[in-house]
Amino acid sequence: MKLREVAEKLGLEFLVAAAPEAEVEGGYVSDLLSDVLANAQPKQLWITHQRHLNVVAVAKLRELSGVVFARGIRPGPEVIQKAREEGLNLLISPADAFETAGRLHRLLFP
């Protein structure tokens, strides 16, 4: 499913819409960067509470379709700037990580 559609259905707000037509094939929930690097799969949407610059690097390295900040967490301008430069989608979910992941799962694997 396209990220744009996922965002609409889950009520996610685009902070950086670098490639809203990117395909989303699944999701991964983690706050540990090395865990994401080891276990997330390309084209997954990464739901996290981390909001520092390295999140952008990890998401790009793992070729994720985007990063969703849970519970309305908003990263600083330097993160947004970096994501724009790197062409990484950033979104905010007003819901917590559990609910965001649950709804994403139901949407992708009904």
Add this chain to the structure above:
Amino acid sequence: MVGLDLERAGTVSTEVQRVLRKLGVEPEVVRRAGIVCFEGEMNMVLYTPGGRIILLVYDDRIELIFSDFGPGIPDVELARQPGYSTAPEWARELGFGSGMGIPNMEANSDRLEIRSRVGEGTVIRATILRRKSEAAGGRRETGS
């Protein structure tokens, strides 16, 4: 690389990937090199006053060499174990220090040599073999 420069950490791995892509290196090798480099540079930033990262590209493999100025690893075998970490609390709160750095480097390289001397520094050499069948588009380019 400068130690404790967390803001800029991650830029080396991005640059390494960019260079490898430009050289026409196989996408799978580029992916693995990016992860190895990220973990290596994070270790350098979190635990050392700084160091150097050297990228060598050969026809059959690539090598990433991380050499830092200390403090060295007292027990390398222990450091290789998943879950072992000496990261301070502030680093853990940022999602580092889960004890998966070196295991991730091992998982994404074909050979990982670690030489370390306490008080002097650590040199890590990661070798990633290039499997030609994975080349994008089937053609290998030699530089540009």
